[in-house]
Amino acid sequence: MTTATAPAGPAFISPKQRRPGVVLLLGAWGQARTKIGLGLVILLVGCALIGPLFAPADPTEFVAAPFAEPSADALFGTDNLGRDVLSRFLWGGRSVLSLAILSTLIGVSLGVAIGLVAAYARNVLDDVLMRTMDVILAFPQIVLALVAVATVGPKLWLLVLVVGITTAPRVARVVRGAALDVVERDFVRAAEGIGVSRNKILFGEVLPNVTSPLVVEASLRLTFSIALISALSFLGFGLQPPAADWGLMINENRLGLEIQPWGVVLPVTAIGLLTIGTSLIGDGFSRASIGIQRGARAE
Amino acid sequence: MNTPALEHGGPVVEVDGLRVDVVEQGFDIVDEISFQIDAGEVLGLVGESGSGKTTVGLTLMGHTRRGARIARGRILIEGRDILKLRPSELRALRGRTVSYVPQDPASALNPALRIGTQLEETLSAHEFGSSRAERRERLDEMLDEVLLPRDQRFLARYPHQLSGGQQQRVGLAMAFSCRPSVIVLDEPTTGLDVTTQAHVLDTVRDLCSVHRIAALYVSHDLAVVSSLASRVAVMYAGRIVELGPRHELYHAAAHPYARRLIEAIPEISGRHALAGIPGTAPRPGHRSSGCFFTPRCTYAVEQCGREFPPVERVGDDHEVRCYRHDDVLAEATRDRKPAQALGAVAPEEGVIAADRITASYGEREVLHDVSLAVQPQECLALVGESGSGKTTLARCISGLHRDFTGELRLRGEHLAPGARARTLKMRQEIQYVFQSPYGSLNPRRTVGQIVGQPLKLFFDFRRRETEARVLAVLERVAMSPSIADRYPDQLSGGERQRVAIARALVCKPSLLICDEVTSALDVSVQAAIVELLRALQQDMGLTMLFVTHNLPLVRSIAHRVVVMSEGRIVEVGPADRVLDAPEAEYTQKLLANTPTLEAVA
Amino acid sequence: MSRTPETDAVEPVQSEPSLIAPVSAEAAVSTDPLTAGFLSETGTALPRRHRRPRVFRGITGFIVRRTLLGVLTLFVASIIIFAATQALPGDPARAILGRTATPESLAALREQLNLDRPVVGQYWDWLSGVVRGDLGDSLVAGQPVTELLGSRIVNSAFLMFISALISVPLAILIGTVSARRRDGPIDHALSVVTLALAALPEFVVGIAFVVLLGTTVFTVLPPVSLIPPGSPPWNYPKELILPTLTLVVAVTPYIARIMRASMVEVLESEYVEMARLKGLRERKVVWRHALPNAIAPTIQVTAINLAYLAGGIVVVEFVFAYAGIGAALVDGVANRDIPIVQAVSLLIAGVYVVLNLIADVATILVSPRVRTTLR
Secondary structure (H helix, E strand, O other): OOOOOOOOOOOOOOOOOOOHHHHHHHHHHOOHHHHHHHHHHHHHHHHHHHHHHHOOOOOOOEOOOOOOOOOOOOOOOEOOOOEEHHHHHHHOHHHHHHHHHHHHHHHHHHHHHHHHHHHHHOOHHHHHHHHHHHHHOOOOHHHHHHHHHHHHOOOHHHHHHHHHHHHHHHHHHHHHHHHHHHHOOHHHHHHHHHOOOHHHHHHHHHHHHHHHHHHHHHHHHHHHHHHHHHHHHHOOOOOOOOOOOHHHHHHHOHHHHHOOOHHHHHHHHHHHHHHHHHHHHHHHHHHHHHHHHHHHHHO | OOOOOOOOOOOOEEEEEEEEEEOOOOOEEEEEEEEEEOOOOEEEEEOOOOOOHHHHHHHOOOOOOOOEEEEEEEEEEOOEEHHHOOHHHHHHHEOOOEEEEOOOHHHHOOOOOOHHHHHHHHHHHOOOOOOHHHHHHHHHHHHHHOOOOOOHHHHOOOHHHOOHHHHHHHHHHHHHOOOOOEEEEEOOOOOOOHHHHHHHHHHHHHHHHHHOOEEEEEEOOHHHHHOOOOEEEEEEOOEEEEEEEHHHHHHOOOOHHHHHHHHOOOOOOOOEOOOOOOOOOOOOOOOOOOOOOHHHOOOOOHHHHHOOOOOEEEEOOEEEOOOOHHHHHHOOOOOOOEOOOOOOOOOOOOOEEEEEEEEEEOOEEEEEEEEEEEOOOOEEEEEOOOOOOHHHHHHHHHOOOOOEEEEEEEOOEEOOOOHHHOOHHHHHHEEEEOOOOOOOOOOOOOHHHHHHHHHHHHOOOOHHHHHHHHHHHHHHOOOOHHHHHOOHHHOOHHHHHHHHHHHHHOOOOOEEEEEOOOOOOOHHHHHHHHHHHHHHHHHHOOEEEEEEOOHHHHHHHOOEEEEEEOOEEEEEEEHHHHHHOOOOHHHHHHHHHOOOHHHOO | OOOOOOOOOOOOOOOOOOOOOOOOHHHOOOOOOHHHHHHOOOOOOOOHHHOOOHHHOHHHHHHHHHHHHHHHHHHHHHHHHHHHHOOOOOOHHHHHHOOOOOHHHHHHHHHHOOOOOOHHHHHHHHHHHHHHOOOOEOOOOOOEHHHHHHHHHHHHHHHHHHHHHHHHHHHHHHHHHHHHOOOOHHHHHHHHHHHHHHHOOHHHHHHHHHHHHHHOOOOOOOOOOOOOOOOOHHHOHHHHHHHHHHHHHHHHHHHHHHHHHHHHHHHOOHHHHHHHHOOOOHHHHHHHHHHHHHHHHHHHHHHHHHHHHHHHHHHHHHHHOOOOHHHHHHHHHHOOOHHHHHHHHHHHHHHHHHHHHHHHHHHHHHOHHHHOOOO
């Protein structure tokens, strides 16, 4: 058995490279904004998750007069019914966070599946799927949510469902767009040529190559979901009183803004910082993926 | 009207000690670049990808791509150092005294503006002519010169409504419009088919000689350059390693790289052994001290690794940068080695038979009633220009294209149109290697996983057996086993293509279809891959269908040739016969228009 | 020289020209492209035997097709709204009024909403009413919905209008400046600011403004925008400032980021480089070569974000107690006032669809490449 020609050359082989996914993570981590974003998110998630352990009082307990100024009993004063603002704040993050994360997960999973299938089908199925998505997209997310609440009532599972379903088309669009590019590439043709099954191609060949835009879109959707869920709570359609919820707190304590702003300022700042944090992380990924693309093109 | 007048006797273009480096990290892209061009002369600047030739071309207009800057040197155009000009003076220079013809006219033309607007604005920006009527006249003149229609309707079109050839002519017209003294042409015929390319080259040659324009023709294609340029400069890893008169360079190059490069070019006149150059050129930032070609050079001695060789004269107007140039020249202007004749192939039952295939893309019919047979153990070349249908035919055979009528048979058995409809065995027997090494490997998988994928599908081996086979086939294609852990992004184009070939060979197919597998590669790499394929074909008795538009390449690899044009077979026959004495008119025309090194005598 | 001018046949057009100059992920904002789906039908090379009837050809044909598609979407949206509010399994009357409803109120509601008729009939009644202009009566106030919403529509429209008027030019300006000075300090600063502002929910922005300017830090502006019903909103500028400011802050960052991304893409394109190599003045390069190519994606995003305004007013009006349709929707939902909910959501969906239609058509008109390949 003769070897064809001289070996392919001296050892220009670069050292073992990290997996592409890891490269993206490291690239994102390298940005200052990702670190800041991550810090904010960890801070607030921590607040939401373990906050209740530090709450000085029970969130439904009356500790002083309504809208009382900050005092030793109530470090940030009391709310519209005389409950401790700090305690209610420390308890109030869980619902927003869990609902938002859950609905984002649902929306992203659905969206990925639909987007991939549509991109690969490129025929009637693609049209049908995308037209359906278009119809859901004909409404602002909040309007659909409100319509649903109008009939069924402010049920938490409904919020998760509606936010998830309205998130899916937006994710599907992005995934489909990215996948269309990938589907045209020759390695997909090569897999088809040897007869790899459709599903294996979609999830084995195509999906790993759309992770960058997917991650960016997912963090964007998380930001939106947090905004939407907290807005719905703010409007009174999330957790019902007397439960402690950041969105609800903001609305409840609005009346007393001129007297005692903390009941509003604390939760508002928390939600604001949380959304800024997730957004920064998403942007970090976005820049990292562009950096990777640019690096690849320069070769 | 201003005519390009030389204020001083001497070369129109004079570049001295030019260095361009990367702004952020400071390492050089090109350095120590020096050359001259006289009025009416065409200097060819030749190099493979990464050599920096485009960078040099752009500097003649005082321009660099984003992230790069001109660090050192002088560039004299008509006696003025353009690097010392103020921005407004530089702007006045561009388009007026020095023009640029871009490589890809499709992206260089603004998609939102009409052709007429874009043609005209160079003239008005430089206030060419004293009135609109004069400019209009000049515009008409330009269009005639590049053989484009003069009428208003044509000028009202948008770039996407023009063919590739027309777009390139518009690019030429824009460049020649203000009667510049210097023109930089950056591979302007890439992507054009051979006939259009021939027209464009003729136009450029005529315009330059008639108007005494100094031209720098940047290209990777030596054959094309040889038809235009009187002198040629060869670049390697950002340096000019040899510069001399065309015929001297081609027949007696003094630099090892230049010589190897010329030996790598397939020639249409006879069957030559193609020799590739192993390894890859060092990219900016990875260049060590000493001569950059040392690791790949067969003449290298210790001195070569210490310091980059200085410029030395080896003849009239012929310079080289090599310590061993005497030995290189002494190795006689050897003629290209004739390759071993390809073994004769007995005509038998064809491995693949295609019978009256008519294929379409949607409504458009691209193959009309095509029939052919591939004999066992032969390499059949499928040749044609873009649009001839050769790739479509190859895809039909491999099961990647289903929209056709007619019959396909594998050793007498009927082949279903799509790959999915075929049996496992049939899919295993026909393997395909794609054109673009950059798109045919999944960037998220390692080489080992990519090559092993067909094994997993077709056979039921244990992991150890799979690994062993993968490593064996990688060795077959001359790749080190450690490559199995790498990701495709870490490999060069040639290496990727070897991986693609390995993937195709790992399950021991009966038929290997190679679809333009070298078109996206540099000449030296192309030569290596073609040699690899030829050796594999001979050693393994592989039956091969080799699709290409590059006629000269056919000689080096194929037993028989099928020539296609516009969806039909135009000529079939043994490679030697078809290329030496073509019978079909189309084949004759194709051969006539193919640029060759032979023209350099 | 006996060659004749080349009159090559025009190459067959590509089947799907990309309309949206690929906006890189740099914007970190999804363009929420409602339109992209509609646009996918443009420029498809049609097989000859399916040549469209005259009314559907060319640009006017495209507009006609696109409008019909919009009407269809609206139609389907109305079905969804109706199904979500009245066509649910079980007893809608009971669901709406709750468990404490008396038999009389249930009966009254059933009669009012025609719940005894088959569902399709109900839908038809409702739809024909909508088309006629009769949106039913409010369950809470008893008055016709059209009366209640009339002045509110004017209020909301005006609010959206001035918000759009301010945010669009502002965003284009910010985007262009960032692109011209990309990677410089100004660009970085603007990038971070727009990113942060884009992330915030509108009610957070609104409340923040109330705290900053209305109640706590400064008290220069009214924290609520109470406009007497029936009077035109433009007579009360002070009340309008905060809601407008909130909407502007909600929408401008998105448009600015996309504008920057598409401008950067264009400025780094080969044809812009070529224009510079031809020796054109920088100003000409930007205005004549760069800008026209950056406009198409900008129109898209602008329209989409203006449509987003239609959803944004829901929360913003609630925050400021502004008498618009958004606030009416929230009240309607809280009170289970179904006709109001149906009417407002249909209205907002209509605004969405119309704005996207305008975006699609405008984009076509602005891109020569697609315009000339339409069949």
